[in-house]
Amino acid sequence: MKKVLVTGCLGQIGSELVARLREDLGIENVIATDIRRPEGDPTVEGGMFEVLDVMDREAMNHLAQSYEVDTLIHLAALLSAVAEAKPQMGWELNMGGLVNALEVARENNLKFFTPSSIGAFGPNTPKDNTPQDTIQRPTTMYGVTKVAGELLCDYYYTKFGVDTRGVRFPGLISYKTLPGGGTTDYAVDIYYEAIKNKTYECFIKEGTAMDMMYMPDAIDAIVQLMNADPEKLIHRNAFNISAMSFEPEEIKKSIQKVMPEFTMSYNVDPVRQGIADSWPNAIDSTCAKEEWGFAPKYDLDAMTRDMLAKLTEKLMATI
């Protein structure tokens, strides 16, 4: 991975991944793209940036060729709750964008990364210690596109020899860019509300455990997997990776260790609760550890301390 084209760079993962890749590879070796160009945004202003609609395969191909990249990281997609509200658009964007990106990778012989998700599992997947290879029958449009995407990555690897790599991300928690319409977003919102109002109304029900990860570990995972020895990678669809699994009461208690006056109540959103109920409680990351050394650093309390400190700084700066 020497010169990279990244799609969906203004999203929650993209904005932090681009900053890291610019540091690692040099500003001139990262071509950040998104469908819009907001003025003053650090991802737009901090290096090379091009407007790209991932539905436009020709434009994507043109960028890959004119910048002579060797790697394509495809992030543009709708998250679970948004795709559930607009399922046709979810299918079109998530699948159409991915097929275009895989075709550009095939034509130009690019190394390829795209994220899958815990959303690729469904209600009849084993809920605890969910294996790498198991039943995947999701009941959301987001999940349908993630499973189809994983199969396509396998297909492009075996049929065309494209060097495809991916992970099944859990809920990602970060203080820089908000996630846009996911089911695990409560675990981000809760920190903002803790700082602003010392209280949070949670849209996910007590007792609902889901896998989560702090963004620095997610960014490290992408970089580590992209630099991994291809000979050692048995799985070309997407690796289970998780740093922690918790339910709302546990994140509340973790915040209370730093901020004892924090309180939480519940106002459950049936749509996102239904999605959460169909996902695993805790997935098994053994294959990622064995095949490329996945090793997250942050547990719940370490993440809480860092999130509250960094978010306080950020929110103070905007007052």
Ligand code: SER
């Ligand atoms: N965080 C994502 C979502 O909730 C899961 O991949 O949609």
